[in-house]
Every structure is written in structure tokens, then in C-alpha cells.
Amino acid sequence: MDKFAIAAALQETAARLELKGGEYFKARAFKIGARVVAELTEDLGKLIKENRLTLVKGIGHTLAKQIAELYATGKSSFLTKLRAELPAGILELANVPGLSVKKVERLQEALGISSIDELKAACEAGKIRNVKGFGAKTEQKILEAITSPAQPEQRIHIHHALRAGERLLEYVETAPGFIEGELAGSLRRWQETVSQIIVVVCAKRPEALIDYVLGFPLIVRVAEKTRRYCSVVLSEGFKAKLLAVKSEEYPVALLRATGSDRHLKKLDQVAANQKLKLTQSGIEKLMSSRAKNQTPARAIRVKSEWEIYDRLGMQCVPPELREDAGEVEAALKSSLPQDLITVDDIQGMVHCHTMYSDGKHSIEQMTHAAQSMGMKYITITDHSPTAFYAGGVKIDQLQRQWEEIERVQEQAKIKILKGTESDILADGSLDYPDWILEQFDVIVASIHSRYKMDEEKMTRRLAVAMRQPVFKIWGHALGRLIQRRPPFDCRVEEILDVIAESRAAIEINGDPYRLDMEPRWLREARKRKIKFVISVDAHSTGALNNVKFGVGIARRGWVRRGEVLNSLGLKAFQKSVRPCQNRER
Numbered sequence: 001m002d003k004f005a006i007a008a009a010l011q012e013t014a015a016r017l018e019l020k021g022g023e024y025f026k027a028r029a030f031k032i033g034a035r036v037v038a039e040l041t042e043d044l045g046k047l048i049k050e051n052r053l054t055l056v057k058g059i060g061h062t063l064a065k066q067i068a069e070l071y072a073t074g075k076s077s078f079l080t081k082l083r084a085e086l087p088a089g090i091l092e093l094a095n096v097p098g099l100s101v102k103k104v105e106r107l108q109e110a111l112g113i114s115s116i117d118e119l120k121a122a123c124e125a126g127k128i129r130n131v132k133g134f135g136a137k138t139e140q141k142i143l144e145a146i147t148s149p150a151q152p153e154q155r156i157h158i159h160h161a162l163r164a165g166e167r168l169l170e171y172v173e174t175a176p177g178f179i180e181g182e183l184a185g186s187l188r189r190w191q192e193t194v195s196q197i198i199v200v201v202c203a204k205r206p207e208a209l210i211d212y213v214l215g216f217p218l219i220v221r222v223a224e225k226t227r228r229y230c231s232v233v234l235s236e237g238f239k240a241k242l243l244a245v246k247s248e249e250y251p252v253a254l255l256r257a258t259g260s261d262r263h264l265k266k267l268d269q270v271a272a273n274q275k276l277k278l279t280q281s282g283i284e285k286l287m288s289s290r291a292k293n294q295t296p297a298r299a300i301r302v303k304s305e306w307e308i309y310d311r312l313g314m315q316c317v318p319p320e321l322r323e324d325a326g327e328v329e330a331a332l333k334s335s336l337p338q339d340l341i342t343v344d345d346i347q348g349m350v351h352c353h354t355m356y357s358d359g360k361h362s363i364e365q366m367t368h369a370a371q372s373m374g375m376k377y378i379t380i381t382d383h384s385p386t387a388f389y390a391g392g393v394k395i396d397q398l399q400r401q402w403e404e405i406e407r408v409q410e411q412a413k414i415k416i417l418k419g420t421e422s423d424i425l426a427d428g429s430l431d432y433p434d435w436i437l438e439q440f441d442v443i444v445a446s447i448h449s450r451y452k453m454d455e456e457k458m459t460r461r462l463a464v465a466m467r468q469p470v471f472k473i474w475g476h477a478l479g480r481l482i483q484r485r486p487p488f489d490c491r492v493e494e495i496l497d498v499i500a501e502s503r504a505a506i507e508i509n510g511d512p513y514r515l516d517m518e519p520r521w522l523r524e525a526r527k528r529k530i531k532f533v534i535s536v537d538a539h540s541t542g543a544l545n546n547v548k549f550g551v552g553i554a555r556r557g558w559v560r561r562g563e564v565l566n567s568l569g570l571k572a573f574q575k576s577v578r579p580c581q582n583r584e585r
């Protein structure tokens with residue numbers, strides 16, 4: 001068994017444990033294990049042989065035993081037992097609204113139902129209503145649930161979609177005849193959530209590639225398949241769609257699959273205005289009907305997305321900007337910014353927590369991780385005392401923290417800046433007395449309590465906070481948690497006006513659950529010449545990788561390199577975020 005097949009078996013184990021109930025942590029361990037195994041870069045056989053599986057983060061002894069057994073025999077005794085305990089077809093049947101494990105068991109006993117098709121047939125034949133615990137009404141509801149396509153769309157958070165998409169792409173890349181491929185759709189446009197993962201691939205024989213893809217072990221269901229297309233459901237319930245094309249069709253296919261619809265519509269208009277038309281494999285010159293009779297339309301083959309835009313007489317629009325928010329017009333006038341911020345521009349990790357508050361790792365571990373990512377500095381910004389639930393750092397602890405920073409600094413190759421994530425209190429003042437605040441190298445000021453103030457009070461609170469004389473970075477500005485909590489009620493433009501005249505910058509928070517501020521507000525801030533930092537809000541070393549999400553959302557807001565403070569070198573950054581204007585160090 002290869003790593004993907006093993007991952008699929010672990011995933012199934014997790015799903016069955018979840019359904020069985022009462023085994024939350026075990027199920028979770030298997031789920032994490034499945035992901036870790038699918039993502040292994042080292043040879044699995046070698047890890048097992050050298051007894052090093054448990055050294056991999058996320059794999060404990062129980063899991064290691066299962067993996068070794070699966071690797072050697074292709075079977076897991078544990079999974080086999082679980083399969084026998086639960087009714088057949090339970091994984092798909094338990095997803096039907098109104099059905100629980102108990103009810104599926106009853107249906108199986110009474111009618112031998114073990115698939116959605118059998119369930120549907122039984123509903124249509126009116127057999128379900130006679131099973132104990134079911135009635136005509138329930139029968140009707142079940143039938144509606146399995147036949148109506150209008151189930152509420154599940155949207156996946158960007159980081160989950162990206163991880164699953166990258167695994168799928170990694171598998172596709174091993175296909176014979178694979179030439180090139182990329183994630184497309186809203187994922188390529190770095191939207192906060194996506195409804196499905198879209199992959200566009202070009203291959204020597206697209207049909208053969210589709211057949212190969214269907215062998216990806218994390219596929220649990222194939223929803224649709226044609227010769228050059230398949231739509232599948234992955235083990236985590238994510239929908240994925242794969243398009244396979246020939247290489248001459250690839251640029252246009254990628255462009256079309258990336259979207260957005262409104263951007264594409266504009267492009268079609270631009271083409272039509274120039275008597276051109278985007279076809280499957282390139283651009284065609286539209287002829288007048290008379291000319292058409294003389295010579296056939298000539299298609300110009302294009303080699304890249306870039307060439308499509310170029311032939312339409314415009315700058316190439318980066319995927320993150322393709323939202324019909326003025327980018328087409330700007331590209332036609334050649335006024336699209338050429339220096340949008342990139343991950344490579346980032347020189348320092350801003351907004352990092354350690355074990356002094358609610359972080360998982362020490363100052364030293366965070367610093368080393370940032371150093372190994374090629375950063376030149378890191379800002380340690382633990383919570384302030386008012387955030388007591390997050391272990392806010394009291395003044396005496398702060399002294400110890402600074403002493404520790406100085407000790408770690410002696411060995412570190414990058415600069416550790418002493419900072420805080422100071423709570424914006426209800427009245428707009430900042431946590432810690434002024435004489436402490438002035439001594440930090442950097443202050444992130446965030447709201448962590450009283451989210452539900454009315455618009456008037458919240459606007460005033462934030463305006464007061466931003467007017468504080470110390471320089472501060474407005475942290476996770478509007479407090480949204482994607483798909484969980486809406487942004488605060490406040491008059492954003494008014495606060496931006498205050499910031500434009502105060503000593504403050506705005507954070508672009510890379511935590512994939514926050515991604516705050518939103519692009520539309522970033523653009524409003526840019527109009528006012530406000531500066532930004534792209535932060536990671538990291539509570540662990542792994543979360544330093546959040547930087548790419550921060551950059552993604554910044555690019556969606558058209559943020560340029562020169563507008564991002566942590567694209568500056570150490571000295572310039574220090575100077576620009578220094579809380580106290582007169583303090584020289």
C-alpha cells in the first residue's frame with residue numbers, strides 16, 4: 001500500500017470512529033494521522049523500516065502500529081473490526097439529513113439497505129414508512145433530501161482547500177503524460193473560502209489522465225465523469241473538480257477556470273471591442289460576414305495566460321485581482337500596479353505569540369523558526385494583562401520576558417523586537433500604562449472583548465484608540481472570524497480617516513480564520529495612504545506560514561510593496577513602528 005492508500009484507510013477509520021461516537025480524541029488522532037501520512041515527504045517504507053514513524057509529528061504509537069500493519073499487509077485489523085461493527089454504506093448514508101447511525105442500522109436490519117440508491121428505491125416504493133421509528137413524513141423528507149440538489153453549499157476555508165488541493169495536484173503530477181497543472185478557481189484568487197477545489201491540467205492524453213486521477217486514494221466518491229473532466233468528493237468531504245486538456249488549450253482553460261465570472265465577461269467584451277474572440281485554444285479574429293466567405297477565421301494560438309492579456313492589449317492581471325473591481329480598466333490603461341506585495345518581499349514576522357501568553361512555543365523556538373524562513377526580524381507580541389483568559393502578560397512577567405529575549409538574542413541571527421498585543425479597552429485606551437507602552441519596540445492594538453457594542457460606541461472606541469499618541473498597528477481590525485463571527489458594527493471609513501492623520505498602521509492578519517481587514521477596506525485605506533503590516537498572528541511556529549495568506553489577501557486589496565512596513569529592512573521597520581516618537585535607541 002502506498003501512502004495515499006494508507007491515508008485513505010486512516011481517514012475511513014476516523015470517519016467510522018466519529019460515527020460510532022464517544023471516541024472524539026481517537027478519531028481526531030486518525031484524522032491528523034491521515035493528513036500527515038498523505039503529506040509525508042520522506043519514504044514511508046524507510047520510516048517504518050528504521051522505526052522512525054513515531055518521530056513524525058502527529059503520529060503516535062497506536063497510529064504507527066496501524067500504519068505499519070497497513071503497509072505490510074494492506075489491511076488494518078482495527079479498521080476491519082470497525083467496518084463489521086457499523087452497517088455497510090454507513091459513511092454515505094449517515095450524511096443524509098434525518099438519518100443517524102441507529103436509524104441506518106434499523107433500515108439495514110429491516111430492508112437490507114446499504115447504499116443511497118437502495119435507500120431511494122425503498123423510499124419510492126413506500127417501504128421506509130413501515131420500518132419502526134419511521135413514518136410517511138420521514139420517508140418523504142429523506143427522499144427530498146437525497147433527490148434535491150439544493151443542499152446548502154459547504155464552503156471550505158482557504159487553508160484546508162489549499163492543503164487538499166496541493167495533495168491532489170501532487171498526485172496528478174505523477175500521472176504518465178502529465179505536462180503542467182495548476183489550482184484554479186477561487187482558490188487561485190485567494191478567496192477566504194471556496195466551494196470546490198478546481199484543478200486544470202494539461203497532458204499528452206487528457207482522457208488517460210482522468211482515469212489516472214480517479215485512482216487518487218483520498219477520493220471517496222466520483223460524482224461525475226466525462227472524458228476530460230471529473231468531479232469528485234475527497235475524504236474530508238471537500239468537492240474537487242479536475243479538467244484535463246491538451247497543451248494548446250491550457251492557457252485559455254486555466255483562465256476560464258480561474259474566473260471570476262465577472263472578470264471573464266469583461267475580458268470577452270474587451271475582445272469583442274477589438275473584433276476578437278477568445279476560443280478554446282486562443283484568440284480568433286472575427287471577420288465581417290463578407291470577408292468570412294473569402295478566408296476562414298484564423299485562430300492565434302497562445303502559449304500562456306500572459307499572452308492572452310497581451311494580445312488583448314492589456315497588462316496581465318494577477319489571479320488575485322480578477323474580480324471586476326476596476327482591474328480590467330486599469331490593465332487596459334497600463335496603470336495596474338506592477339509591484340504588488342509578494343511573500344518574498346516580507347522581511348520580518350510580525351505579531352507572534354509565545355508561551356508567555358497563549359502561544360505554544362518559546363521565544364527561542366519562534367525566533368529560530370522565523371530565522372530559518374529567512375526573516376531578518378521577529379516581533380514578539382504577547383497579550384496584555386486585560387486579556388487574562390489568553391494569559392495576558394503582567395508587568396512583572398514582562399520584565400522576565402524581556403530578560404529572556406535578551407538572552408535568546410545573544411545566540412540569534414535575527415533581531416527580536418519586544419512588542420505587545422495590547423488590548424483596546426472599552427473606552428479606547430490601550431492596556432499597560434503609557435510609561436510601559438513607550439518602551440516597547442512595537443505595539444499591535446487589538447479588540448478582544450465587548451465585540452457587540454453598537455456602531456456609535458464602537459466607532460468612538462476605535463477612533464480614540466487610533467488617536468493614542470504611541471504608534472500602533474491596528475490588529476485583526478474588524479474582529480471577524482470567517483464563517484463564525486461577523487465584523488464589528490462601526491463606521492470603518494471614519495476610523496480610516498482618523499488613522500490617516502494619526503500614528504498608526506493597519507494589520508493584514510494572515511490567520512486563515514481572520515484575514516482581516518477585507519480587501520475592500522484595504523483599498524479604502526490605500527486611498528488614504530495608510531501603511532500596512534502583513535502579520536501572521538502566530539500562536540505556534542507552524543503558524544508562521546500564515547504569511548502567505550496575509551500576502552494573498554493584501555494582493556486582493558492591490559497592496560503594493562512600498563505600502564507594507566514589514567517589507568522594510570530591520571532599521572527602517574524599527575523606525576517606522578517605534579511607539580514613541582522621540583525615543584532614540
Ligand SMILES: [Zn+2]
Nearest residue numbers: 421446475476
Ligand atoms: Zn488578537
Ligand SMILES: [Zn+2]
Nearest residue numbers: 351353421537
Ligand atoms: Zn494575536
